Amino acid sequence: MPTALLSVAEISKYFGGLVALDGVSLELAAGQVLCLIGPNGSGKTTLFNIISGLLGADQGVVRYKGVEIQNQVAHQIAALGIGRTFQSARLFPNLTILQNIELPQHARSRATVLDVLLCRRRERAERRAVRDRAERLLGEVAEGRLYPRRFDYPNTCSLGEQRILELIRVLALEPELILMDEPTQGLNPVWIREMLEIVEEIRSRGKTILLIEHKMSVVMRLSDQVVVLNSGRKIAEGTPEQVRTNPVVIEAYLGDRAP
Numbered sequence: 001m002p003t004a005l006l007s008v009a010e011i012s013k014y015f016g017g018l019v020a021l022d023g024v025s026l027e028l029a030a031g032q033v034l035c036l037i038g039p040n041g042s043g044k045t046t047l048f049n050i051i052s053g054l055l056g057a058d059q060g061v062v063r064y065k066g067v068e069i070q071n072q073v074a075h076q077i078a079a080l081g082i083g084r085t086f087q088s089a090r091l092f093p094n095l096t097i098l099q100n101i102e103l104p105q106h107a108r109s110r111a112t113v114l115d116v117l118l119c120r121r122r123e124r125a126e127r128r129a130v131r132d133r134a135e136r137l138l139g140e141v142a143e144g145r146l147y148p149r150r151f152d153y154p155n156t157c158s159l160g161e162q163r164i165l166e167l168i169r170v171l172a173l174e175p176e177l178i179l180m181d182e183p184t185q186g187l188n189p190v191w192i193r194e195m196l197e198i199v200e201e202i203r204s205r206g207k208t209i210l211l212i213e214h215k216m217s218v219v220m221r222l223s224d225q226v227v228v229l230n231s232g233r234k235i236a237e238g239t240p241e242q243v244r245t246n247p248v249v250i251e252a253y254l255g256d257r258a259p
Contacts, residue, residue, distance in 0.1 A: 003029070003030075003066075004027040004028060004029055004063075005028055005029060005030040005064070005065060005176065005177060005208050006026075006027070006028040006051070006062075006063070006064055006177055006208070006210065007026075007027050007028075007061075007062070007063040007064075007066075008024060008025055008026045008027070008047070008051065008060070008061075008062050009025050009060055009061045009062075009063070010023045010024070010025055010059060010060040010061070011023070011024045011025070011047065011050060011057050011059065011060035011061075011062065011070075012024075012057065012058050012059040012060055013043075013046055013050060013055065013057055013058050013232075014058050019231075019232050020043050020046045020232050021043045021046055021047060021050075021057075021232045022231075022232045022233045023059075023060070023233070023234075024043065024047060024060075024229065024232070024233070024234050025060075025234065026227050026234070026237065028177075028208060028210055028225075029208075030176070030208050031203075031206065031208055032208060032209075032224045032225065033203060033208075033209045033211060033222050033223050033224050033225075034209070034210050034211070034223065034224065034225045034226070034227060035211045035212075035213055035219045035222065035223040035225070035226045035227070035240075036210065036211065036212050036213075036226075036227050036229065037212075037213065037214070037216075037219060037226060037227075037228050037229070037243075037253065038228055038229035038230050038253055039230060039252070039253050041231075042229040042230050042231060042232065043229050043231075043232040044181075044212045044229055045087065045181060045212065046232075047229075048084060048179050048181055048210075048212065050062065050070065051069075051077075051082070051179060051210070052074055052077055052078075052082060052084045052179060053069070053072055053073050053074035053075075053076065053077040053078075054074055056070070056071070057070050064077075064080060064081075064082060064177070065080075067080075069082075078104070078173060078175075081173075081174070081175045081176040081177060082175055082176075082177045082178075082179065083104075083170035083171075083173045083175035083177070083178050083179070084170065084178065084179035084180070084181065085163075085166045085167060085170060085178075085179070085180050085181055085183060086166075086181050087181050087182050087185055089154075089159075089162040089163055089165070089166045090166070091154040091162060091165060091166065091169075092154070093153060093154055093155055094153075095153075095154075096150065096151050096152065096153055097138070097146055097149060097150050097151070097152055097153070097154060097157070097165060098131075098134055098135065098138065098150040098151060100154060100165060100169055101134035101137060101138060101165075101168055101169050101172045102130050102131060102134045102172070103169075104169055104170070104172050104173045105130045105133060105134070105172050105173065133172060134150075134172060135147070135150065137168050137171055137172055138150050138168060141164065141167070141168050141171065141198065141201065142164050142168075142194070142198055145161070145164070146161065146164060146165060146168070159186055159187065159191075160187055160191035160194065160195070163183055163187070163191075163195060164195075164198060167180075167183070167198060167199075167202065171202065171205075171207075175207065176207065176208060177207070177208045177209075177210065178202065178207050178208070178209050178210070179209075179210045179211075180199070180209060180210070180211045180212065181212045182212050182213060182214065183195055183199065183211070183213075184196075184213065184215055184218055185214075192215070192218070196218060196221060196222065199211075199222060200222070203222075209222075211223070216244070219240060220240045220241075220244070223239075223240045224239075225237065225238065225239065226238065226239070226240050226242075226243040228243060228246075228249050228252075228253060230252045230253060235248055235249065235252060236248055236249045
């Protein structure tokens with residue numbers, strides 16, 4: 001097996017008397033797509049929040065490229081090369097589409113406060129590079145559909161366009177690993193097909209993807225491996241076909257979802 005880019009080992013998380021995660025482990029190799037599935041409330045987003053630094057784990061270890069990251073905060077983890085999206089697109093409504101793409105790049109800024117105050121050459125060059133990268137991504141992803149509207153605001157976009165914008169914003173960080181939390185949620189079939197194409201395009205850029213998804217057609221199309229959670233515990237893992245035919249998974253979750 002290839003060396004894991006991401007390793008989650010025996011992660012547990014408690015909220016008072018509620019066990020949100022109970023000894024969950026998984027490994028994700030570079031270049032793979034691993035889909036995390038399970039009923040609502042099974043702990044999927046909680047695990048995402050721990051990996052991305054929004055929550056601390058009560059037990060267990062998260063390693064990225066072999067380095068423990070479970071005690072680092074969100075901006076530190078983002079700077080390491082882990083980006084994420086959310087169930088609902090969390091865009092900045094008072095910033096333009098272009099500014100929303102520029103903002104995350106500052107997580108890796110080398111300009112100091114003094115550079116900014118004195119408008120030094122290094123700060124000006126960095127600002128130009130940030131703008132150029134944002135415009136390039138808007139021109140490349142989704143066939144450049146958002147580029148002509150780069151000076152508009154996110155509230156002028158449809159839900160599907162907002163989800164595209166959120167994915168472009170993650171790409172602007174230049175992550176190696178992207179956590180996608182239900183990127184097709186709320187989308188109609190036309191937008192789901194387009195979102196699938198965009199996720200496959202992102203994968204073709206060499207990105208590793210950890211994906212939460214409820215639509216089994218999406219899971220079967222995108223995933224190399226699937227991990228199934230139920231009530232905070234891992235109940236199965238394997239290829240999409242292995243999981244689809246696993247009687248434990250069918251009983252706990254799939255039912256008539258199985259394609």
